[in-house]
Amino acid sequence: MAQNRQQSATGTFADTGTSMLLRASELSLARADSVVIQSLDLILHRGEAIHLLGPNGAGKSTLLAALAGLLTPVSGALLHMTPATGYLGHDNGLLPDLSVAQNLALYANCGLAAEATTIEQLGLPALSARLARTLSQGQARRISLALACRPEAAVWLLDEPFSGLDQAAVQTALNLFNKHLQRGGAIVFSSHDHSLPGAHRLTLGNAGIHPEATGDV
Amino acid sequence: MFNAGLRLELRLRLHQNLSALGALGFLAVALTAVGLTLGQYPERLRSAGPAVGWAMTVLALIYANADWWMDQVRSGLNQRLRSGAPDFAGFIFGRLIGAWLASLPWLLAAGWLISLFYSQPVTVLLALIAGLLIASPALVALSAFAAALRVVMGQVGVLLGAAALPLALPFVVVGVGLTDTLSLAALGLSLGLSLLQTVVFAWTTRWVLSLV
Numbered sequence: 001m002a003q004n005r006q007q008s009a010t011g012t013f014a015d016t017g018t019s020m021l022l023r024a025s026e027l028s029l030a031r032a033d034s035v036v037i038q039s040l041d042l043i044l045h046r047g048e049a050i051h052l053l054g055p056n057g058a059g060k061s062t063l064l065a066a067l068a069g070l071l072t073p074v075s076g077a078l079l080h081m082t083p084a085t086g087y088l089g090h091d092n093g094l095l096p097d098l099s100v101a102q103n104l105a106l107y108a109n110c111g112l113a114a115e116a117t118t119i120e121q122l123g124l125p126a127l128s129a130r131l132a133r134t135l136s137q138g139q140a141r142r143i144s145l146a147l148a149c150r151p152e153a154a155v156w157l158l159d160e161p162f163s164g165l166d167q168a169a170v171q172t173a174l175n176l177f178n179k180h181l182q183r184g185g186a187i188v189f190s191s192h193d194h195s196l197p198g199a200h201r202l203t204l205g206n207a208g209i210h211p212e213a214t215g216d217v
Numbered sequence: 218m219f220n221a222g223l224r225l226e227l228r229l230r231l232h233q234n235l236s237a238l239g240a241l242g243f244l245a246v247a248l249t250a251v252g253l254t255l256g257q258y259p260e261r262l263r264s265a266g267p268a269v270g271w272a273m274t275v276l277a278l279i280y281a282n283a284d285w286w287m288d289q290v291r292s293g294l295n296q297r298l299r300s301g302a303p304d305f306a307g308f309i310f311g312r313l314i315g316a317w318l319a320s321l322p323w324l325l326a327a328g329w330l331i332s333l334f335y336s337q338p339v340t341v342l343l344a345l346i347a348g349l350l351i352a353s354p355a356l357v358a359l360s361a362f363a364a365a366l367r368v369v370m371g372q373v374g375v376l377l378g379a380a381a382l383p384l385a386l387p388f389v390v391v392g393v394g395l396t397d398t399l400s401l402a403a404l405g406l407s408l409g410l411s412l413l414q415t416v417v418f419a420w421t422t423r424w425v426l427s428l429v
Binding site: 065068069070084085086087089090091092093094095097098102106107109110111112147148150153157 | 218220225228294299300
């Protein structure tokens with residue numbers, strides 16, 4: 001198991017001098033009784049983005065769910081400096097029998113209101129009367145993105161945020177992400193298709209965790 | 218969050234009246250089958266009918282709700298609310314209360330159907346409706362608990378949920394007694410038991426859902 005001892009990511013990402021938003025220490029995670037991530041150290045500062053890479057089953061979604069507090073680690077500690085996180089999972093979390101407007105209102109009533117400008121930028125007003133069940137995958141993803149990318153949430157944890165999006169929507173999402181980083185937020189995301197300029201890359205896989213130099217994939 | 222859960226549940230249930238109609242259909246078929254079987258012994262049917270009807274209503278209520286909750290528990294809505302919403306428990310409790318309120322009309326219809334099929338007097342109809350109204354919050358919460366277990370634990374959860382189903386039996390026993398004699402003591406016992414089970418299952422459901 002010595003091979004599985006993960007290379008520490010602590011210190012790999014340059015200390016920007018800004019405050020820390022999230023810290024994982026010696027984090028080990030399991031999925032269906034199988035350990036997929038072992039002894040991961042990770043620090044996320046304001047203005048930083050981490051792009052999770054790796055083959056299917058490497059543990060990207062598991063790590064994001066754990067960072068969102070949805071999964072109890074096998075061992076290790078997780079420290080959130082701010083309680084507000086925006087989480088986007090594989091499931092868009094929309095109720096199919098409600099319209100887009102009703103879905104947005106439901107989340108707003110639960111204290112998770114999407115920002116009006118984000119709704120506008122992602123072109124959601126045109127869909128507001130449509131039932132969620134009638135939406136395409138890309139349209140549903142745009143709504144889900146708007147719900148996850150709330151400005152009051154300092155840390156955005158996004159699992160395949162570009163899945164199903166057309167090129168224009170991808171560009172809008174990238175603009176949203178950049179704006180969030182500029183105002184001091186942080187993002188951890190996984191994607192096979194797109195990256196964010198300046199994002200740190202963290203490759204998960206059977207051979208361990210490999211922090212890489214900043215750059216595009 | 219409580220209000221949001223309550224409103225959501227009522228809205229969704231109103232959109233999907235078919236599940237209630239399906240449960241009523243099941244009840245009608247069961248009552249007819251019992252009537253056909255015992256029809257040659259009218260006196261026996263008259264005395265046993267309400268008890269059978271009661272048991273069938275409880276089963277139909279649990280079945281319809283467990284099916285409903287399965288869809289709801291699996292929804293990504295739970296994950297997102299857990300990761301960011303300030304009062305997830307309030308949301309779950311609101312939905313349970315909403316589910317109970319939405320079940321009231323069809324419980325009234327069930328009581329009326331049983332009385333109609335077995336030519337029961339008004340006192341039996343009142344006893345049926347009173348007993349069902351009292352027992353239904355616990356049955357709705359029990360269904361939600363069983364569904365949440367199934368989603369979280371798979372086949373093991375199905376077995377555990379099934380193991381919890383006998384907890385509905387006291388309502389059947391007390392309910393059958395009520396159709397014989399409408400007594401305040403029996404109603405009080407049923408009410409106490411229902412409140413206890415509702416609280417226990419609401420909290421455990423919220424806990425199980427926090428694992429999804």
